[in-house]
Each structure stands twice: as C-alpha cells, then as structure tokens.
Amino acid sequence: SKRILEVKNMHFSFYTYAGEVHAVNGVSFHVDQGETLAIVGESGCGKSVTVQSIMKLTPTPPGKLKQGKIEYMGEDITHYTQKEISSMRGKEMSMIFQDPMTSLNPTMRIGHQIAEGILSHENISKEKAKQKAIEMLIKVGLPNPEKNFMSYPHQFSGGMRQRVMIAIALVCNPKILFADEPTTALDVTVQAQILELMNTLKREFKASVVLITHDLGVVAKTAQRIAVMYAGKIIETGTARDVFYDPKHPYTWGLLDSVPSTGVQSTKTLLSIEGSPPDLFDLPKGCSFAARCKYCMNICREMPPEETVMANGHKASCWLLDCRAPSVPSQKRVSR
Ligand code: SF4
Numbered sequence: 158s159k160r161i162l163e164v165k166n167m168h169f170s171f172y173t174y175a176g177e178v179h180a181v182n183g184v185s186f187h188v189d190q191g192e193t194l195a196i197v198g199e200s201g202c203g204k205s206v207t208v209q210s211i212m213k214l215t216p217t218p219p220g221k222l223k224q225g226k227i228e229y230m231g232e233d234i235t236h237y238t239q240k241e242i243s244s245m246r247g248k249e250m251s252m253i254f255q256d257p258m259t260s261l262n263p264t265m266r267i268g269h270q271i272a273e274g275i276l277s278h279e280n281i282s283k284e285k286a287k288q289k290a291i292e293m294l295i296k297v298g299l300p301n302p303e304k305n306f307m308s309y310p311h312q313f314s315g316g317m318r319q320r321v322m323i324a325i326a327l328v329c330n331p332k333i334l335f336a337d338e339p340t341t342a343l344d345v346t347v348q349a350q351i352l353e354l355m356n357t358l359k360r361e362f363k364a365s366v367v368l369i370t371h372d373l374g375v376v377a378k379t380a381q382r383i384a385v386m387y388a389g390k391i392i393e394t395g396t397a398r399d400v401f402y403d404p405k406h407p408y409t410w411g412l413l414d415s416v417p418s419t420g421v422q423s424t425k426t427l428l429s430i431e432g433s434p435p436d437l438f439d440l441p442k443g444c445s446f447a448a449r450c451k452y453c454m455n456i457c458r459e460m461p462p463e464e465t466v467m468a469n470g471h472k473a474s475c476w477l478l479d480c481r482a483p484s485v486p487s488q489k490r491v492s493r
C-alpha cells in the first residue's frame with residue numbers, strides 16, 4: 158500500500174532557561190494509506206511533540222527540530238515554511254486535540270467554522286460550501302444539521318464538539334488525520350462512539366490516522382500498528398497483534414499489565430509502573446528505562462540498546478533481545 162508519511166530519525170529539543178529539554182530523541186516511523194498507527198506512551202514521552210513538529214505546531218523558539226527528515230507522499234517537507242505547511246493543513250493533513258474548545262472559535266457558528274475550512278481550500282461558492290458543511294454534520298452524526306449549523310460551540314456537549322472537530326478535520330479530505338488524545342476528556346460511552354465514528358470515516362475518506370494516546374484500551378479498538386514511546390524514543394513497534402500478544406520490551410510488558418482486564422481504563426493506567434521517566438534535561442547514557450526496569454543488566458546502564466528487528470517488521474530496543482543476553486524472562490501474557 159501507498160506510503161503517506163515517513164519520519165526518519167527525528168530529534169526535537171526545547172531550549173529553556175533551565176537548559177535543553179530532549180523531547181524527541183531519534184524517532185522513525187511511517188504511515189501507509191488507510192491504516193491507523195497508534196503512538197502510545199505516558200505524558201511527556203514526546204508523542205505529542207513528534208506530531209506537532211510534523212505539523213509545525215510547536216512553538217519555535219524555544220522548540221527546534223535538530224535533526225531528521227519528514228516526507229509526505231514522497232516529498233521532503235522537513236524545511237517547509239509555516240506558510241507552506243498551513244496551506245497543507247486540512248487538505249493534506251489535519252489534527253484534532255483532546256479539548257475541542259481550544260481549537261473551535263467560541264464566537265463563530267459551528268457551520269461557518271466548517272464552511273470556512275472548505276472555502277480556504279476549494280474554489281466554490283458560499284452556498285455550495287454551506288451545503289457541504291451540512292452534509293458533513295450529518296456524516297459526523299449530528300442530527301438536525303440545519304439547527305446545528307447555526308449553533309455556537311458552547312451550546313454543544315464535549316462529545317458533540319469533538320464530532321465538529323472531526324467534521325472540520327475531514328471535510329477537505331486530507332490523507333492523514335493526527336488525533337492527539339481525542340477521547341481522553343470524554344466519558345467512556347462517548348469515547349467509544351467517537352472512536353467508532355473515526356473508524357467509519359477513516360474508511361469512507363480513505364484517510365490514514367495517527368492516534369496519540371496513553372490508553373491501550375483505545376488502541377485495541379482502532380489501530381493496525383502500534384509504536385510505544387518512552388523518553389522521546391520509540392522503544393517497540395509492530396502490528397497491534399504482535400505488540401499486544403507478543404510484546405518484547407519490559408516497558409510494554411508493564412503497560413499491558415496495567416490494562417484492566419475489563420477493558421475499562423482508569424485514569425491511572427500508566428502510572429502502575431513504578432518509578433518515573435528520566436530527566437529530559439539529562440538523559441541516561443544507557444537505556445532510558447533502566448531505572449525502572451526489573452531486568453536491568455550492567456550493560457543497560459552503559460550503552461543504549463540497539464533496535465532488534467524480528468519477523469513481520471516487529472522491532473524493539475532492549476538488551477534482552479541481544480543474542481549475548483542471559484535467557485529472556487518468561488514472556489508476559491495479556492489475560493483478557
Ligand atoms: Fe530493561 Fe535493559 Fe531492556 Fe532497558 S535494555 S528495557 S534496562 S533489560
């Protein structure tokens with residue numbers, strides 16, 4: 158299938174008064190047409206920064222893309238200007254966030270906000286744009302579109318506002334949708350409906366999705382592939398099946414252990430791994446997970462583990478996968 162996005166060896170830092178924050182430390186991944194890639198990790202692991210950096214949504218300064226290459230549809234967009242990237246927003250790449258209120262204009266009618274996106278990319282009449290916006294409202298499951306068209310964001314519930322964001326994001330048929338914790342602020346029933354909607358529309362619009370989440374329950378429902386991030390690196394990546402049922406990295410084992418078997422996520426999901434992530438001002442010279450890892454060996458503190466590539470493109474970076482390592486502890490199983 159067709160390659161939509163490729164990120165190669167991205168390094169991104171924030172230069173603050175207190176020093177350099179190493180937010181992203183050599184991240185590589187790709188997204189093919191029609192698939193959902195989930196980027197999973199604790200808050201502060203660099204998953205949002207990675208995507209914001211692609212869309213040039215990080216504050217620059219203090220943020221800086223130090224190294225790496227970003228290719229969209231085979232074209233190198235790494236050094237595109239703000240203007241060039243913003244002309245792609247909506248039409249090629251779109252983004253939705255946890256809190257739609259931060260992206261919606263509180264003083265502008267919902268319908269006009271959708272139509273505005275259409276008019277900025279397509280050369281059609283206002284009347285046609287309005288028609289298209291109404292069709293889009295129906296597609297995202299907002300009944301009574303004539304009335305909703307004239308509503309303001311504050312008149313909607315959180316779930317309805319996220320539906321509006323999805324409408325705005327998809328109305329110009331982008332090839333890729335970045336969704337940063339899109340359901341985190343919603344209650345569980347609404348979460349499921351929004352994920353279902355994203356899955357349906359992804360197929361209808363033949364779009365690809367990059368889903369950023371700390372919630373493995375969300376991932377299980379939507380993603381074909383998973384990239385697990387820790388301290389600014391992807392430490393394991395593979396098909397959802399491989400990562401869920403044959404995880405290779407101790408951090409992934411910890412994540413999966415913390416998924417309640419009911420499938421209902423608590424807000425503490427990722428906090429059940431003891432300890433905290435390393436200081437991004439001063440990363441350890443060996444494996445970033447060493448301080449929290451039950452299986453830590455001497456070499457782990459000395460050298461960062463290399464990436465081991467297994468069957469089916471499943472990759473993980475852990476010294477336990479090195480052929481010289483002592484026998485790997487019995488693989489953790491997810492009981493569901
Ligand atoms: Fe643990 Fe060592 Fe693997 Fe890092 S490299 S996850 S410290 S076993």
Ligand code: MG
Nearest residue numbers: 200201204205
């Ligand atoms: Mg985030």
